[in-house]
Amino acid sequence: MMLHRLLSGDFPRSRILALALLAIVAALALAPFLFPGARALNVAATICVFVVLVASYDLLLGYTGIVSFAHTMFYGIGAYGIGLTLHSVGPTWGAVFMGLTIALLLSLALALVIGLFSLRVKAIFYAMITLAVASAFAVLASQLSDFTGGEDGRTFGVPELLRPGFRLVEAEVFGTAINGKLITYYLVFFSALALFLLLLRVVNSPFGRVLQAIRENDFRAEALGYRTVVYRTLANCLSAVVATLAGALMALWLRYAGPQTTLSFTIMMDILLIVVIGGMGTLYGAVVGAALFILAQNYLQALMKQGSDALVAVPLLANLLHPDRWLLWLGVLFVLSVYFFPTGIVGKLRNLKRS
Amino acid sequence: MTTTTPTATADAELPRLRLDTPPLLVLPILALLALPLVGSFPTWVTLTVAGLAMGMMIFIMASGLTLVFGLMDVLNFGHGAFVSVGAFTATLVLLPMQGWMQADSVLLNLSALGLAIALAMLVTGALGWAFERIIVMPVYGQHLKQILITMGGMIVAEQMIHVVWGPDQIPLPLPTSFRGVILVGDAAVEKYRLIAVAVGLVVFAAMFLVLNRTKVGLLIRAGVENGEMVEALGYRIRRLFVGVFVAGSALAGLGGVLWGLYKETLTATMGGDIMVLVFIVIIIGGLGSVGGCFIGALLVALVANYTGFLAPKIALVSNILLMVAILLWRPQGLYPVAKR
Amino acid sequence: MSEPMLALAGVHTHIGQYHILQGVDLVVPRGELTVLLGRNGAGKTTTLRTIMGLWHASRGALLFDGNDVTRAATPDISCAGIAYVPENMGIFSDLTVRENLLLAARAGEPDTARLEWIFGFFPALKKFWNQAAGTLSGGQKQMLAIARAIVEPRKLLLVDEPTKGLAPAIIQSLITAFRELKAMETTILLVEQNFSFVKSLGDTVAVMDDGRIVHSGRMDELAEDRELQQKLLGLSLDTHQ
Numbered sequence: 001m002m003l004h005r006l007l008s009g010d011f012p013r014s015r016i017l018a019l020a021l022l023a024i025v026a027a028l029a030l031a032p033f034l035f036p037g038a039r040a041l042n043v044a045a046t047i048c049v050f051v052v053l054v055a056s057y058d059l060l061l062g063y064t065g066i067v068s069f070a071h072t073m074f075y076g077i078g079a080y081g082i083g084l085t086l087h088s089v090g091p092t093w094g095a096v097f098m099g100l101t102i103a104l105l106l107s108l109a110l111a112l113v114i115g116l117f118s119l120r121v122k123a124i125f126y127a128m129i130t131l132a133v134a135s136a137f138a139v140l141a142s143q144l145s146d147f148t149g150g151e152d153g154r155t156f157g158v159p160e161l162l163r164p165g166f167r168l169v170e171a172e173v174f175g176t177a178i179n180g181k182l183i184t185y186y187l188v189f190f191s192a193l194a195l196f197l198l199l200l201r202v203v204n205s206p207f208g209r210v211l212q213a214i215r216e217n218d219f220r221a222e223a224l225g226y227r228t229v230v231y232r233t234l235a236n237c238l239s240a241v242v243a244t245l246a247g248a249l250m251a252l253w254l255r256y257a258g259p260q261t262t263l264s265f266t267i268m269m270d271i272l273l274i275v276v277i278g279g280m281g282t283l284y285g286a287v288v289g290a291a292l293f294i295l296a297q298n299y300l301q302a303l304m305k306q307g308s309d310a311l312v313a314v315p316l317l318a319n320l321l322h323p324d325r326w327l328l329w330l331g332v333l334f335v336l337s338v339y340f341f342p343t344g345i346v347g348k349l350r351n352l353k354r355s
Numbered sequence: 356m357t358t359t360t361p362t363a364t365a366d367a368e369l370p371r372l373r374l375d376t377p378p379l380l381v382l383p384i385l386a387l388l389a390l391p392l393v394g395s396f397p398t399w400v401t402l403t404v405a406g407l408a409m410g411m412m413i414f415i416m417a418s419g420l421t422l423v424f425g426l427m428d429v430l431n432f433g434h435g436a437f438v439s440v441g442a443f444t445a446t447l448v449l450l451p452m453q454g455w456m457q458a459d460s461v462l463l464n465l466s467a468l469g470l471a472i473a474l475a476m477l478v479t480g481a482l483g484w485a486f487e488r489i490i491v492m493p494v495y496g497q498h499l500k501q502i503l504i505t506m507g508g509m510i511v512a513e514q515m516i517h518v519v520w521g522p523d524q525i526p527l528p529l530p531t532s533f534r535g536v537i538l539v540g541d542a543a544v545e546k547y548r549l550i551a552v553a554v555g556l557v558v559f560a561a562m563f564l565v566l567n568r569t570k571v572g573l574l575i576r577a578g579v580e581n582g583e584m585v586e587a588l589g590y591r592i593r594r595l596f597v598g599v600f601v602a603g604s605a606l607a608g609l610g611g612v613l614w615g616l617y618k619e620t621l622t623a624t625m626g627g628d629i630m631v632l633v634f635i636v637i638i639i640g641g642l643g644s645v646g647g648c649f650i651g652a653l654l655v656a657l658v659a660n661y662t663g664f665l666a667p668k669i670a671l672v673s674n675i676l677l678m679v680a681i682l683l684w685r686p687q688g689l690y691p692v693a694k695r
Numbered sequence: 696m697s698e699p700m701l702a703l704a705g706v707h708t709h710i711g712q713y714h715i716l717q718g719v720d721l722v723v724p725r726g727e728l729t730v731l732l733g734r735n736g737a738g739k740t741t742t743l744r745t746i747m748g749l750w751h752a753s754r755g756a757l758l759f760d761g762n763d764v765t766r767a768a769t770p771d772i773s774c775a776g777i778a779y780v781p782e783n784m785g786i787f788s789d790l791t792v793r794e795n796l797l798l799a800a801r802a803g804e805p806d807t808a809r810l811e812w813i814f815g816f817f818p819a820l821k822k823f824w825n826q827a828a829g830t831l832s833g834g835q836k837q838m839l840a841i842a843r844a845i846v847e848p849r850k851l852l853l854v855d856e857p858t859k860g861l862a863p864a865i866i867q868s869l870i871t872a873f874r875e876l877k878a879m880e881t882t883i884l885l886v887e888q889n890f891s892f893v894k895s896l897g898d899t900v901a902v903m904d905d906g907r908i909v910h911s912g913r914m915d916e917l918a919e920d921r922e923l924q925q926k927l928l929g930l931s932l933d934t935h936q
């Protein structure tokens with residue numbers, strides 16, 4: 001019953017999927033104790049943030065049928081909002097909230113303007129305009145280097161509680177120090193969990209169902225009396241706000257905000273890939289997709305390097321397996337999954353059960 | 356009014372004349388406004404020529420895309436790949452033929468370049484054909500998948516360039532006789548920019564003639580407006596579309612070669628980077644309109660050059676501002692295409 | 696009588712999830728003008744679009760001139776000899792009148808004698824020969840749309856509500872045009888709501904409702920039988936008298 005309310009009545013509807021989700025959540029919840037080591041914890045935190053980031057994108061792509069290329073812009077606004085404020089004001093909680101507020105307001109304003117401006121027209125129009133705006137934003141962020149730190153970005157200090165040197169209790173628990181890093185991790189983890197459950201609630205609310213009706217047939221939804229522009233713009237704003245929060249979490253975790261980690265087009269592609277591979281139009285896809293993707297990104301590339309090194313003698317093949325060509329294989333996987341698994345992993349798992 | 360139609364039915368549409376002049380005036384007005392702001396006449400000439408050259412190159416890259424969209428409602432986010440591939444393919448000719456390129460002979464320079472362009476257009480045209488078959492055709496009419504798939508195709512193409520040509524930038528020096536400047540009065544104008552303008556004008560004129568004077572051209576224009584009716588008259592719009600797609604890809608390849616020589620270095624992402632400008636151009640021009648695309652390209656490039664000189668910081672977002680301004684004036688772009 | 700020019704047998708058409716045509720049986724006899732009547736949303740336009748292959752029948756068969764065209768593509772159907780004037784006229788407004796007609800002439804240039812014949816009842820087209828079609832008035836556009844369908848002889852002509860929104864004077868010139876076409880024994884399927892316009896033109900008539908043909912017979916019988924008119928077409932038609 002409690003679970004029903006927590007998940008807003010939207011259950012995984014597949015035993016394997018439920019098990020996978022449970023495993024992922026448990027692993028993330030206990031990550032500091034299960035996988036000690038900075039690298040592993042970093043992977044876990046990145047997964048948490050990406051689950052939220054991708055889920056908020058899925059609200060647009062999967063549930064509303066809007067293609068936006070500006071999602072990293074909102075993500076970046078969140079990161080830079082925290083980063084620049086902490087950098088200039090100093091590492092206080094006041095600065096964190098100030099940065100967050102500024103970032104949220106800016107995102108909201110931008111999302112509203114872009115939405116009202118271009119969502120009236122076709123989906124394609126919106127895709128192009130967001131692409132243009134996002135790239136202009138990225139250029140601005142890297143060019144206004146006095147303010148943003150340019151290509152190098154900004155590193156900054158975080159409030160005392162979140163610093164690696166801080167100890168909550170002196171003793172170690174299960175061999176793990178209870179330090180600021182661990183606290184930051186749980187801040188990220190629980191915020192991500194809360195945001196995800198919130199999104200789950202939204203898509204299962206009457207509002208979410210209108211969005212899906214619009215996605216299926218906007219003409220008909222309009223005929224039924226729904227102002228599609230309003231609903232789309234609202235979805236756009238909500239998605240932007242959540243992305244901004246995800247960016248803020250990431251910045252707090254990394255204690256750094258820069259173009260490569262937030263604004264780059266590669267991240268936009270990552271988001272698209274995760275949504276499509278995980279399964280559009282189901283938030284659980286974001287969880288499974290993000291976990292798989294981030295793990296693969298961190299550990300599969302090493303494998304590619306081995307393959308490439310082994311094939312040095314074969315010129316073209318070695319190039320194909322070079323770790324930098326990671327994106328090539330992702331691209332191929334992406335195209336194939338749009339064709340053959342439009343419902344992604346989650347859709348496949350759910351179908352498995354039915355047949 | 357004619358004698359057979361004494362009543363004024365549906366005359367609301369009469370003002371839609373063939374030549375819609377206000378957008379045409381925007382260009383000279385913009386250039387004239389920039390003159391006092393820039394202050395010095397020679398600088399203004401240099402900036403204007405630079406803008407026109409850049410505009411022509413963008414037009415060459417964008418024209419195919421806007422027609423492809425107009426005909427089948429297909430927006431190819433992977434169009435930029437043809438630009439990159441075109442430029443890189445040209446190196447297959449230009450780098451081995453350095454001798455001809457560096458020779459102090461216009462004829463040798465031109466032959467090398469002509470060969471490179473021909474090969475680039477051939478390869479990008481063929482690639483366009485394959486792209487249409489494999490990537491685009493299965494997702495006709497499904498906008499969401501179209502955007503995703505063509506984007507994916509773009510990534511794969513960019514990465515394949517890395518695989519074939521390696522991860523580094525490739526320098527692409529201009530042929531000897533195209534280097535340097537010509538003095539027009541006090542104004543220094545780079546030779547290559549004049550050549551780019553000339554090529555752009557030729558392409559535009561050729562396209563204009565084809566679209567207005569040949570049956571295929573008429574069919575393309577008709578198809579942009581109402582593809583169903585073209586089919587109902589007995590023509591296969593798919594064939595028309597594939598033709599336009601291939602031609603547009605080849606033009607993007609040509610644009611890539613010109614753009615690469617302009618930049619004198621090639622990167623795999625050069626096509627993807629320029630796509631942002633290309634999209635802005637076809638939105639400003641009115642999706643599906645070649646004339647609008649031409650004016651939009653020149654407009655974007657001129658604004659970029661003037662603001663780049665006057666206020667470099669604003670130049671970063673000048674395209675967006677220009678687009679917003681134009682869309683506030685004409686929400687469907689400068690030359691909206693009448694749709695069913 | 697010889698076999699009909701066009702025969703629909705039990706045709707069902709779905710648009711998305713909507714079941715629009717629910718078993719249409721319709722026969723268009725050779726050399727005659729068949730009128731298809733029916734209230735708004737009855738499925739008349741859908742019927743014509745299904746014949747043209749712009750929608751495809753999910754069940755049933757379409758036989759044109761003895762050939763099965765149920766699955767054929769639109770350009771093939773057109774080339775087999777059907778000309779279509781859609782409800783929205785489908786004019787290419789960016790092209791001139793001349794260019795519009797040029798595209799309709801598959802032989803290349805339109806035949807001069809036939810053009811003169813068309814100008815006879817649609818003189819406006821001659822006057823605006825080199826003007827963009829988008830600048831024509833609604834009635835002139837309708838003339839152009841019909842001219843485009845008849846600029847070369849075709850076996851069958853489909854015309855969808857040509858009088859919609861037009862002034863009486865223009866309707867008169869349309870009547871002239873249809874008389875001329877009938878005199879040449881052109882087979883026509885004409886969709887209309889304006890009963891007085893088709894009463895004198897039609898040879899046979901079919902009435903549609905809710906995606907089915909609910910009546911078919913000779914036009915003169917229906918024209919005389921006011922009771923049947925009432926029953927099939929409702930009161931509204933009286934106002935056209």
Ligand SMILES: Nc1ncnc2c1ncn2[C@@H]1O[C@H](COP(=O)(O)OP(=O)(O)OP(=O)(O)O)[C@@H](O)[C@H]1O
Pocket residue numbers: 710711713715733734735736737738739740741742782888
């Ligand atoms: N593209 C579409 N999508 C969904 N339903 C449609 C579509 N086109 C038509 N319909 C529906 O099909 C039914 C029949 O439409 P159709 O246009 O064939 O009627 P009609 O007899 O031509 O009406 P009218 O006299 O108003 O032109 C209508 O209920 C209409 O709402």
Ligand SMILES: [Mg+2]
Pocket residue numbers: 739740741782
């Ligand atoms: Mg109709």
